[in-house]
Amino acid sequence: MSEIDPAPSRSPNSILPSAAGMIVLMMLGLILAGFVSYLWLREPMPPPPAEVAGDPLLSEGRAIYLGRCATCHGLAGRGDGPIAANLIGPPVGNLTDAEWKHGDRPDQVLAVIEKGVPNTRMEGWSNVLDPPEARAVAAYVYYLAKRPVPEELRKPG
Ligand code: HEC
Structure with a gap:
């Protein structure tokens, strides 16, 4: 030392x-x-536009959409989500197009969301979303496409 x-x-x-x-x-x-x-x-997270913030159904649908769908469908539904380009199979498609491939009746849109499209990366969400949630996110898809939200999504028959 x-x-x-x-x-x-x-x-x-x-x-x-x-x-x-x-x-x-x-x-x-x-x-x-x-x-x-x-x-x-x-x-x-962009803040919701006023017409969404003021509508409980669309607000709920937006939250579900941003959490579950936007990775593929993109924030505005144009099919340009962050993983869209890497998917195998048919492209995601643009929800804001004038034509929807699987029809634009609410029951058709709900069927796509709940059951999915076989042999594509669009899976059925019925295990994850309960019927009111599926209706809410379906309503938000109409909103993104600038189509009127069908009344039956608000008041299921
Ligand atoms: C893993 C990627 C992926 C996710 C996540 C996803 N989708 Fe899809 N979605 C697709 C693909 C791919 C298609 C195109 C299927 C086809 O070509 O028939 C599609 C198609 C659709 C269609 C039909 C559009 C049409 O033209 O008829 C709707 C409606 C839709 N998705 C809604 C949703 C909703 C709502 C969610 C969230 C709950 C969601 N998707 C989540 C990949 C995805």
Whole structure:
């Protein structure tokens, strides 16, 4: 042991108190950096337009759509969701097109949503969405396509 050892009483495994303070500060810094990048990188959720915010059915449908459908169908329904280009099988299609491939009656749209389309990546959602939820998201699909929301989606017959 040399005579100039600054802290001869410390055990060999201990670290300088100033270094310990630095490590705590660095750890706090990492936690802060993680939190800041979480806030920065998380999906920006655009606020709902007034006509959606003022309509409970469309508000519910929008929440379901953004959570479950937008990855493929895209935020505005144009078929350009983040995973759409990587899907195998028929393309997602544009829900805002004038024609819907599987028909535009509410029972047809609901059938696609609940049962899916065989041999495509459009799966049936009846295990996940209960009937009122399926009607709400169907209503939101009409809204995205700028079509009037059929009354029977509001008052099931
Ligand atoms: C994994 C990707 C994927 C997800 C998630 C998805 N879809 Fe689809 N969807 C598709 C594909 C692919 C088609 C085209 C099927 C075809 O060609 O017949 C489709 C077709 C549709 C159609 C028929 C459009 C037409 O032209 O007739 C509707 C309506 C629809 N989806 C609604 C929804 C709703 C509502 C959700 C969420 C609950 C959803 N989809 C989730 C991939 C997806």
